[in-house]
Amino acid sequence: MERNIAPVRLGVPPVANIRELDPSASPLDYYGSELRRFREVANLTQEQLGNIVFCTGSLIGQIENGRRVPARDFSERVDAALGTGGVFSRLVGLVLRSQLPAWFQAYAEMEAKAAYVSTFQAQLIYGLVQTEEYARAVLGVRGEGGVEAQVAARMERQRILDRENPPPMWVVMGEAVLHQEIGGREVMRKQLAHLLSLRKREWVRVQILPFEAGPHLGLDGTFTILRFEEGPDIVYTEDFVQGRLTANPQELREGCLRYDHLQAAALSVEDSAARIARVMEERYGQHPAPGGGALV
Numbered sequence: 001m002e003r004n005i006a007p008v009r010l011g012v013p014p015v016a017n018i019r020e021l022d023p024s025a026s027p028l029d030y031y032g033s034e035l036r037r038f039r040e041v042a043n044l045t046q047e048q049l050g051n052i053v054f055c056t057g058s059l060i061g062q063i064e065n066g067r068r069v070p071a072r073d074f075s076e077r078v079d080a081a082l083g084t085g086g087v088f089s090r091l092v093g094l095v096l097r098s099q100l101p102a103w104f105q106a107y108a109e110m111e112a113k114a115a116y117v118s119t120f121q122a123q124l125i126y127g128l129v130q131t132e133e134y135a136r137a138v139l140g141v142r143g144e145g146g147v148e149a150q151v152a153a154r155m156e157r158q159r160i161l162d163r164e165n166p167p168p169m170w171v172v173m174g175e176a177v178l179h180q181e182i183g184g185r186e187v188m189r190k191q192l193a194h195l196l197s198l199r200k201r202e203w204v205r206v207q208i209l210p211f212e213a214g215p216h217l218g219l220d221g222t223f224t225i226l227r228f229e230e231g232p233d234i235v236y237t238e239d240f241v242q243g244r245l246t247a248n249p250q251e252l253r254e255g256c257l258r259y260d261h262l263q264a265a266a267l268s269v270e271d272s273a274a275r276i277a278r279v280m281e282e283r284y285g286q287h288p289a290p291g292g293g294a295l296v
Contacts, residue, residue, distance in 0.1 A: 021066055027094040029066045034091065036064040038082045053077040069099060069149040072156065096156040099149040103242035110234060110245065112160055116227035117169040120209075120218045120262050123180065125191060126171050128158050129198060129206070134191040137183030161204065168203045172262050174218065175210050178279040185284045192280040196273055207266035208275050216265050217258040225255050 023033040039049050039060070046064070047057030053074065062068035070078075075088035100108055111117065111128075119126055125134060132155055139150045160166060181188055198204045209216060224236045232247040235255040246252070267275055 021064075026066070027091070027098045028069060031070060031088070031091050031095050032064045032066040034087065035060070035070075035078065038078075038084055038087075039064075042082055049078075049081065052081045069095060069146075069152060071152055072096075093156060093159075096149075096153040099146065099153040101242075107236050107243055107245055108157060110226055110236075111157065113228065114160075114167050114226040115229045117167050117224065118227075118259055119169075119171055119222070119224040120259060121171070121173045121177060121222050122218055123174070123176060123222070124182070125177050125195070126173065127154055128161065128169065129171060129195060129204070130154065130158075131187070131191050131194050133187045134182055137187055161201070166201075166203050168205075170205045170207075170263070172207045172209055172218075172259070172266050175208050175275070175279075178208070178276060179283065189280060189284040192276050192284065195276050196280075199269075199273060205269050206272055206276075207263065207269060208272040209262060209266040210275065213265045217261045223255055223258070225252070225259060 021029045021033045021036075023030040039046070042049075044052075045057065046060040050057040050060045054077065055074065059068065063070050063074075070088070070092055072089070072092050075092040078084070078088045079086050097105060097108055117128070124138060127135070130138070132151060135154045136147060136151045139154070140147045161169070178192065182191075195206055198206055209218065222238060225233065226236065227233045233252055234245050234247045235252050237244050266272065
């Protein structure tokens with residue numbers, strides 16, 4: 001519902017429309033209503049707050065009206081500007097998670113609590129190790145709106161890797177993910193460089209299942225195993241419609257058995273890094289252009 005908070009008078013600029021929010025409707029609406037409340041308590045206009053946090057007053061208005069998803073860095077700047085004690089830095093995680101598909105949110109919550117993550121990916125780079133550009137290209141395939149919010153949500157998931165005690169994560173990926181060009185050569189070059197940089201994180205291990213491995217137990221598709229300090233472990237699988245979580249002991253046993261076989265068939269961590277570097281150079285490196293220059 002739209003309403004003007006003041007009439008337009010001669011010589012007085014019109015006041016922006018205010019959308020009445022129900023704070024209980026969604027995390028995004030709650031965030032917007034709280035931003036408006038804290039701003040008004042500070043006796044600041046949208047334009048004034050925008051100047052302080054290095055954005056436009058229009059952006060402040062869109063977020064307050066629940067029409068724009070806030071970013072984490074924006075939230076941190078607002079906390080500093082309004083002295084909120086980290087309120088918006090805490091809220092933004094809920095907001096971004098709410099941008100994930102409804103069927104995926106349960107998995108994201110479990111992933112954030114996991115003590116150990118092991119995954120096999122057949123066609124795409126695993127979401128927790130994707131670059132922002134690669135994620136944007138993947139999420140933009142359907143041509144639907146809200147891609148930036150979905151990208152921000154995916155980047156938010158990756159924050160578990162920056163914790164003081166992050167969960168150990170073992171990623172096995174089919175070699176096809178290195179060759180399937182997503183977003184163009186520059187995006188792929190940066191993505192593969194990012195995979196190589198993960199070697200600096202001792203709790204992250206990446207293995208490539210090479211083409212020469214032949215038929216393997218991952219041919220049925222991608223799956224992830226989440227282990228917990230308390231509670232049952234779970235297996236997550238996904239199809240083109242939605243995902244499925246299960247703690248069924250028999251299915252968990254089957255998942256673990258398959259994963260063990262895939263790890264054994266994959267290249268070692270060191271040889272996997274060498275394969276990634278080779279594909280990066282041969283497929284996405286600089287190539288001589290017809291005129292003798294570099295075609296990048």
